[in-house]
Amino acid sequence: MRVPLYRDEAIVLRTHKLGEADRIITLLTRQHGRVRAVARGVRRTTSRFGSRLEPFMHVDLQLSEGRSLDHITQAETLTPFHAGIGGDYDRYTAGTVMLETADRLVAEEREPSLQQFLLLVGGLRVLSSGERRASQVLDSYLLRSLAVAGYAPSFDGCARCGLMGPHRWFNPSLGGMLCATCRVPGSASPAPETLALLGALLAGDWPVVEAAEPRHLREASGLVSAYLAWHLERGLRSLEYVER
Structure with missing residues (x-):
């Protein structure tokens, strides 16, 4: 029986060893979403495309459909993001969080x-270029990816009643900023400059982001991490290694 084949573009999210020479590759693909596929023999030194199937690699793949796992039959490099990320600690840890976030979302x-x-x-391209600080690229990516997944935070209007701000209180579990009436115990009270920075990170307004003071960048990063942890229901292991 002929096995159906298909091609797709993908980012390698993570890998797991399988047997003595194989790997299970978790991919985020352009057309098929998240896919787990077996790459036969890629751990052998003679493998034709083992190095193309490492995390951060942007690849063009041919796969054959399987019962539980598909099989990678061809791999061509499109963009070796690892080359610009792997040698820098800040970029590597930020990029690892981005991969884990995509895997979870x-x-x-x-x-x-x-x-x-x-x-x-797009996030990996900017990160690997070194044009912007890794922590800023990461925070912008996290807010945008959460928004795409349906968890867009509210920084202007009250997340509970919709009353337009500015407001003082931020609560991750309720979706963002809260007015004085809707405020609940445990809500944070970020600086107005931090709120402007969060909005700029979400919108990709880089002049505002790059002009922000370090204390506001740190406060924004803490709020982004708390918001992410709440909506993913548990924290990311890789986020522990990011220097904030």
Whole structure:
């Protein structure tokens, strides 16, 4: 029986060893969402494309459909993002968080998620170029990826009643800023400059981001991390290694 083949563009999210020479590769693809596939023999030194199937690699793949896991039959490098990320600690740890976030947000296998794919490719491209600080690229990516997944935070209007701000209180579990009436115990009270920075990170307004003071950048990063942890229901392991 002929095995169906298909091609797709993908970012390698993570890998796991399988047997003595194989790997299971978790991919975020352009057309097929998150896919887990077996790459035969890639751990052998003679492998034709083992190095192309490492995390951060942007690849063009041919795959054959399988019962539980597909099989990678061809791999061509499109963009070796690892070259610009792997040698720098800040970029590497930020990039690892981005990969783990994409893996968690696109939970359903084979559920198309073009926006998440394009967002990840764009984020890794900026990160690998070194044009912007890794922590700023990461925070912007996290806010945007959450928004694409349906968890867009509210920084202008009250997340509970919709009353337009500015407001003083921020609560991750309720979706962002809260007015004085809707405020709940445990809400944070970020500086107005931090709120402007969060909005700029979400919108990609880099002049505002780059002009921000370090204390506001740190406060914004803490709020982004708290918001992410709440909506993913548990924290990311890789986020512990990011220097904030």
